Amino acid sequence: MTDGAGDGNMDGPGGGVAVEPLGDWRRTHLLGDLSAELDGEEVVVGGWIHETRNLGGLCFVVLRDRSGRVQVTLVKRKDGPLFSRLASLSRESVVMVCGVVQASEKAGMGFEIRPSGVKVLSVAEAPLPLGVADVVGADMDTRLDNRFLDLRKPEVSAIFKIRSTILEGVRDALRREGFVEVHTPKIVATATEGGTSLFPMKYFDRPAFLNQSPQLYKQILMASGLDRVMEIGPAFRAEEHDTSRHLNEFTSIDIEMSFADEEDAMGMLEKAIEGAREMVWRENQKELDLLGISLPEQKPPYPRITYDECVEMVSSRGLDMEWGEDLSMEATRIVAEEMEGFYFITRWPTEEKPFYAMPFEDRPEVCRAFDLNYREKEVTSGAQRIHDPVLLEKRIRDQGLDPRGFEFYLRAFRYGVPPHAGWGLGAERITMIFTQADNIRECVLFPRDRHRLVP
Ligand code: ATP
Ligand code: MG
Numbered sequence: 001m002t003d004g005a006g007d008g009n010m011d012g013p014g015g016g017v018a019v020e021p022l023g024d025w026r027r028t029h030l031l032g033d034l035s036a037e038l039d040g041e042e043v044v045v046g047g048w049i050h051e052t053r054n055l056g057g058l059c060f061v062v063l064r065d066r067s068g069r070v071q072v073t074l075v076k077r078k079d080g081p082l083f084s085r086l087a088s089l090s091r092e093s094v095v096m097v098c099g100v101v102q103a104s105e106k107a108g109m110g111f112e113i114r115p116s117g118v119k120v121l122s123v124a125e126a127p128l129p130l131g132v133a134d135v136v137g138a139d140m141d142t143r144l145d146n147r148f149l150d151l152r153k154p155e156v157s158a159i160f161k162i163r164s165t166i167l168e169g170v171r172d173a174l175r176r177e178g179f180v181e182v183h184t185p186k187i188v189a190t191a192t193e194g195g196t197s198l199f200p201m202k203y204f205d206r207p208a209f210l211n212q213s214p215q216l217y218k219q220i221l222m223a224s225g226l227d228r229v230m231e232i233g234p235a236f237r238a239e240e241h242d243t244s245r246h247l248n249e250f251t252s253i254d255i256e257m258s259f260a261d262e263e264d265a266m267g268m269l270e271k272a273i274e275g276a277r278e279m280v281w282r283e284n285q286k287e288l289d290l291l292g293i294s295l296p297e298q299k300p301p302y303p304r305i306t307y308d309e310c311v312e313m314v315s316s317r318g319l320d321m322e323w324g325e326d327l328s329m330e331a332t333r334i335v336a337e338e339m340e341g342f343y344f345i346t347r348w349p350t351e352e353k354p355f356y357a358m359p360f361e362d363r364p365e366v367c368r369a370f371d372l373n374y375r376e377k378e379v380t381s382g383a384q385r386i387h388d389p390v391l392l393e394k395r396i397r398d399q400g401l402d403p404r405g406f407e408f409y410l411r412a413f414r415y416g417v418p419p420h421a422g423w424g425l426g427a428e429r430i431t432m433i434f435t436q437a438d439n440i441r442e443c444v445l446f447p448r449d450r451h452r453l454v455p
Helices: 076-087 140-145 154-176 215-222 262-283 285-291 307-316 329-339 389-398 403-413 427-435
Strands: 042-054 058-065 068-075 094-103 111-122 199-203 206-210 228-236 249-258 304-306 342-349 366-374 377-384 420-426
Touching: 042 111, 058 076, 068 076, 068 094, 076 111, 154 228, 154 249, 154 262, 154 285, 154 427, 215 228, 215 249, 215 403, 215 420, 249 262, 249 427, 262 285, 262 342, 262 366, 262 377, 262 420, 262 427, 304 307, 307 329, 307 342, 329 342, 329 366, 366 420, 377 427, 389 403, 420 427
Parallel strands: 068 111, 304 342
Antiparallel strands: 042 058, 042 094, 058 068, 094 111, 199 206, 228 249, 249 420, 342 366, 366 377, 377 420
16 A cells, blocks of 8 residues: 555645545545554545644644544644645545554544554545534525435434334335335326326326325236235325425335235235334444334234224214215314324225225225325325226226326226235335424435426
8 A cells, every 4th residue: 555645646626735546545444444443454444534633733624424433643743744635624525544553542442543554535625615514504505405415414314224224124024024116107198096196297298297196006016916015116296295204205115915905915014014123223223323213112002993983083073074075184183193103094085085095895985005104204105906896996086087198007807906005104204204204305315396307
């Protein structure tokens, strides 16, 4: 390994500080892997300059990477040119340091790095548009405009590490249950549920839309014999709401399973969420600690309440509610007070749910649909679906839609399709619950909402 402090220097953009190529320098450790036990060991690390305390003869540079922070201690008298190069660098510049780990009572962590070589890889301009080391919080817009800087804060990136584990945990639980992971088209010709919540686009010379849900394709796949499918992918909703739980592009975790009813789908949802919870518990203690939170302790089965019971509960608390209408925010709040944590609302009015929800044979005004809520927030909607093509076509008409637009879908029900059920779980909504985020924008890297299209 060559010492970067001399050869191959190029002029960098930041105040004439020389920037060097990576060359053959490679990290031997992440900062979080270092400890006083490595006393005397030679290491190569890389990271951002978190902060610098220059006391004249002595300089402490705190380096930060995704795993943690470490103090690099420079002594002017001994380190000469190295001292002046490192001590003068702007905050958030990227460097590599090679040196020796030295156990030290005086260093906050019980050890420090005494450097023998430094490579300046990138110089940060000053002032920063968003402070990384600052304790005072910036507003959401400034944070999102500078998301790359915002994510350098460990408590911000912790959310995305947990989100990654949640998806892995769900995927793992479902694969163990025989689900095949699929990807269905996001550019489509037909609205899943009709309505206005679609982003139109041009597909060469034809009109098309960004798909709001993989629903129709998941169901077509039930006619394919794949039996159980799951998809984790984007869903687009052109709804103009501006809330802390809606995005215009979100990630949907979807399943569809054959020879199954809504109870089977609810059971599978419980397995998926519990799989995620256990995996986060095993793998993300560090991130949970950083956020100062613990996971919900509730285990399945989650309590169930019917829509009828909700109406009764809400009415008995003096709130006016007609049977058949959706639960208002106020009504949901009342139910949430009684139910706590995760709970299912089952047996919804057929007219309240999409056309593909299966009505009960003996009470067709109610269907085999369910929502899973966490407190006042909906996390999942699901149902047993209609698999009889005649009834399906009738329901499409009943909801004021044109069956001709659904021909590609209806075909799949005419040549043998098993009864099936499934659900859609919002990845950001479940991440909000596990990380106790109060705004969904905390749980998506680059939110698309009513106002944000950049970055
Ligand atoms: P809500 O009533 O909360 O607006 P919805 O009933 O319109 O949701 P569904 O069509 O049932 O949503 O979608 C299934 C799941 O996808 C929801 O339970 C939720 O977790 C997630 N989801 C739906 N819309 C959004 C959105 N705009 N932003 C983020 N997640 C969403
Ligand atoms: Mg819903």
